[in-house]
Amino acid sequence: MSLSTKTQLDPIKMSRSLLKWYDRSNRDMPWRRNPLPWWVWVSEIMLQQTRVDSVIGYFNRFIERYPSPQSLAESSLDELMGYWAGLGYYARARNLHKAANQVVDLHGGRVPNDPEKFRALAGVGRYTCAAVQSIAFGEPMAVLDGNVIRVLSRLERIDKNPKLATVKDQFWTLADALLDHERAGDFNQAMMELGATVCTPKKPKCLLCPLMDMCRARQEIDPETLPIRVPKKKRPVIQMVAGLSTAEDDSIWLVRRPEKGLLGGLWSLPMVQGDTHDALETLNLNPQDACQTVRHGFTHQIWDISTYPCEGKPICANFDEVRAFKVSEIKTLGLGGPSLKALRVCGIDLPRRRGAG
Ligand code: SF4
Structure with a gap:
């Protein structure tokens, strides 16, 4: 499919099937049991580049010590690093510390329910903003991460390199077009969950997939060939x-x-x-x-x-x-x-x- 054309999918039918599946089979996670804005935010930062099962222990210890942006803002960066050590990508922790201070200084200690204000905080990019605002506040903003790209590229049989900025922009547009505005947070989590558990990079479990009937890759090619992968450079x-x-x-x-x-x-x-x-x-x-x-x-x-x-x-x-x-x-x-x-x-x-x- 050329990404410049409109989606072939019926967003209403797709959302109905996806959410029915998600309501039945979503994985239990602490931040889902209690989707407070701060919890959702912390989980989204920790989950970047890190697997769910590695994050859960860190998340529980972190939230026990830092139950609010205020408690993190009052803590030293040194102490925070003790709670983050082993998760990697330490700029995430430094930014979260800075952002917690900004939340205290500019927003009275409350995570802003305003995409523009939230996006202005340290370390909050387009993905984090959409994830937190949709899951915690129901804002109709689509997310796009590696899991969502994989699902979309297979559903629509898109054979373009998603690492290219122009192609990625088009994936964002497609994700926006398919988003269920009534249940934006659940829709986003369902797409990511589908990519993580069913529409996996290798051996996707198409027979268990709620979107099997509308998936072009499943009907026309070997889904494993999408999204197209550009070989990684060898690490020095x-x-x-x-x-x-x-x-x-x-x-x-x-x-x-x-x-x-x-x-x-x-x-x-x-x-x-x-x-x-x-x-x-x-x-x-x-x-x-x-x-x-x-x-x-x-x-x-x-x-x-x-x-x-x-x-x-x-x-x-x-x-x-x-x-x-x-x-x-x-x-x-x-x-x-x-x-x-x-x-x-x-x-x-x-x-x-x-x-x-
Ligand atoms: S049918 Fe298979 S390839 Fe298509 S979205 Fe579902 S799991 Fe992925």
């Missing part, structure tokens, strides 16, 4: 060296990474890019020969980290702060995934985390 592998150095009381020297950039604002072992332990001397550390290695994958690159026992206190030059922590303190600290793995492989007993980062 970067050699990193880290220093494990202790202070006099056996606490471990850590550095806080700069706010901007990868793992921004998180505590980390002193770590620099380099092939040999000599690189650690630039941090004023005196490394020993033996090392432990571990690999950490980000979405866009892979780090191979060699960790050396060292002597000395790292210098602060490239970091925001240097401080020694006891192992018991590190357990609750916002520590980046690479350092967590490096410490563990060196025999430090730290809890395992689920999720990215």
